Amino acid sequence: MGNKILVVDDNDLMLDLLSDRLGVEGFEVITADSLSQSLLEIQKSTPNVILTDYQLGDGTAFELLAWLKARDVRVPVIVLTGEATFDLAVQAVKNGAEQFIPKPVDFGFLTKMLRHTLEHSRFQLKDAVSKLEQSRHARDPFIGNSPAILELRKMAKRASEASVTVLIQGETGTGKGVLARWLHKMGSRSNEAFVDLNCAALSRELFESELFGHQKGAFTGAVSNKVGFLEAANHGTLFLDEIGDMDPQVQPKILKVVEERRFYRLGDVLERKTDVQILAASHRDLKKLAAEGTFRSDLYFRINTFPLRIPPLRERPEDLPLITDRLLAQLGSDMNHGPLRISDNARMALQRYSWPGNIRELRNVLERAALLSDDGVIDKAGLEFEAPLRQDFTENATNGTLTLKEMEKRHILQALEAEGGNVVRAAQRLGMPRSSLYAKIQEHGV
Structure with missing residues (x-):
């Protein structure tokens, strides 16, 4: 960030004095002798700070502040005036002025104030950039349209x-x-x-x-x-x-x-x-x-x-393709792997899986597959799942080859696998009392 200062004053002697003194202090100074001229200078090149007299020939500093606000031009403005009153100072700050300084000007104080204002602006810019970077890398909890x-x-x-x-x-x-x-x-x-x-x-x-x-x-x-x-x-x-x-x-x-x-x-x-x-x-x-x-x-x-x-992944399968693509984009960047793609048969395998570990498990599966991929394409053969795919269960159930008792047994097995064999949590997942699940486990010989 530079140290360009736009000095605005309709008094030629004051304008020259401010320009010379600030130039000696190492500031890059541009000048304007009216409100309209200052607006033209700002449109040519936005300064880092504006130092303006309150009363200008064709307007006031408040009109300059309003113009900047309407166009979202974020430049700190320091207002000078020979008509210093408490009410005017309050009004200046309310309108967006950084500081309000009475004339005659103490140049030592003014120089310190300008350096402080520039430093503060640099900090704000750095903070804004940091927040922008954080937002770019922030994880979105709402991926999907389900x-x-x-x-x-x-x-x-x-x-x-x-x-x-x-x-x-x-x-x-x-x-x-x-x-x-x-x-x-x-x-x-x-x-x-x-x-x-x-x-x-x-x-x-x-x-x-x-x-x-x-x-x-x-x-x-x-x-x-x-x-x-x-x-x-x-x-x-x-x-x-x-x-x-x-x-x-x-x-x-x-x-x-x-x-x-x-x-x-x-x-x-x-x-x-x-x-x-x-x-x-x-x-x-x-x-x-x-x-x-x-x-x-x-x-x-x-x-x-x-x-x-937060709904589990199995309750919103329509979101799985979008989540997968978002994760692959992140993994490609994080692993310096370049663009990652996924084959149709791999996508079908992802859709058939129950995802007991939800998005965290999906990321782990994709990351492992990406590490094993030589050409950046993730295929079904590169996918490794903790629990079995639902393919056999779904097809057999559709064809009517499973009895209701067998379907119940498999459903219990899936819940137990999803919870690592923990009966209490499996019962919670199935929405049934723990005692009832123990009875079913005995009944099915699980």
């Missing part, structure tokens, strides 16, 4: 417009964390911190220390005070991932945070306040867990203020 994903987009947009507690539910690999980050980015707290804490990854003691922080001496090994995630996320967003796996002893403390935005550091008697938006996520059915008594019902109702459910 009714389910369009409904999710609509509801998520509403959630982003209000700083409310949101519960995101969806199977493993559906992109709950991606949606949480999208909600933060699109909300009013986007310029503040986004803090992500996995409730299932830490022991109770470590989880409490990370979330609430602790005082020196609170426990063995606490050799200094520690700021917790709640304080780090103040004014921002706290994302509690897999909240359904949270230790029952911690749940009452989380309830207090959700309800009152208050907490204690471990080993401290001082109650602290926090202003955070809480996003929670779980792949488990929290309503069912609350009914079974393994998750506090009052906490469930508090975090369920605005529920969002």
Whole structure:
């Protein structure tokens, strides 16, 4: 970014004086002696800063500010005036002026002000470029045009417009964390911190220390005070991932945070306040867990203020081609592989698979196939799936060669395979009591 300054003044002596002094200080100066002339100069080449007198022969600095705003020309403007009043200064700032400086001008102060303004503009430009790059690489939680994903987009947009507690539910690999980050980015707290804490990854003691922080001496090994995630996320967003796996002893403390935005550091008697938006996520059915008594019902109702459910991939197969193409474009770039393509028979195989691991599993399958591909074309032979394809099941069922009992057995097998043999989670996936699933497992000899 340069240091070009447009100086506007209808007084020739003042215009020459400002131009000479600023030129000596190393600024690149262009001049205009009227409002109309300044507009022409801006259209020729946008300056980095505009230094203008308030009262010009054919208008005022406020008209210049209005012209810039109407055309979204983002240039900092410093207004000089010999008619300095408090009301005029307030009006100048309201109209978009960066600074309002009375005459006679202190050139030392003016030089410092111009350098500060240029530096601030450079920082803003750098920040804008950084945010643009982040947005380019940001993951989209709404890839597809299925009714389910369009409904999710609509509801998520509403959630982003209000700083409310949101519960995101969806199977493993559906992109709950991606949606949480999208909600933060699109909300009013986007310029503040986004803090992500996995409730299932830490022991109770470590989880409490990370979330609430602790005082020196609170426990063995606490050799200094520690700021917790709640304080780090103040004014921002706290994302509690897999909240359904949270230790029952911690749940009452989380309830207090959700309800009152208050907490204690471990080993401290001082109650602290926090202003955070809480996003929670779980792949488990929290309503069912609350009914079974393994998750506090009052906490469930508090975090369920605005529920969002991410549909699994098998419920929106029409989105699979678009998601596949988007992932292949990302993989081609990330792996420096060049453009990646997928054959028709590979696409058919993807459509026949049940995707228990959802989008995360799809990415892994494509990435592995891309690594094995020599010509950038992914074929069916290069695809490796964790569970069997649905081809035999679908064809046999269509031809009437499977009995209802055999179909039931295969459906149970698919659910168990999808959950890694975990009967509790398989029962949740099938929407049946755990005891009933155990009975069916015995009945079918699974």
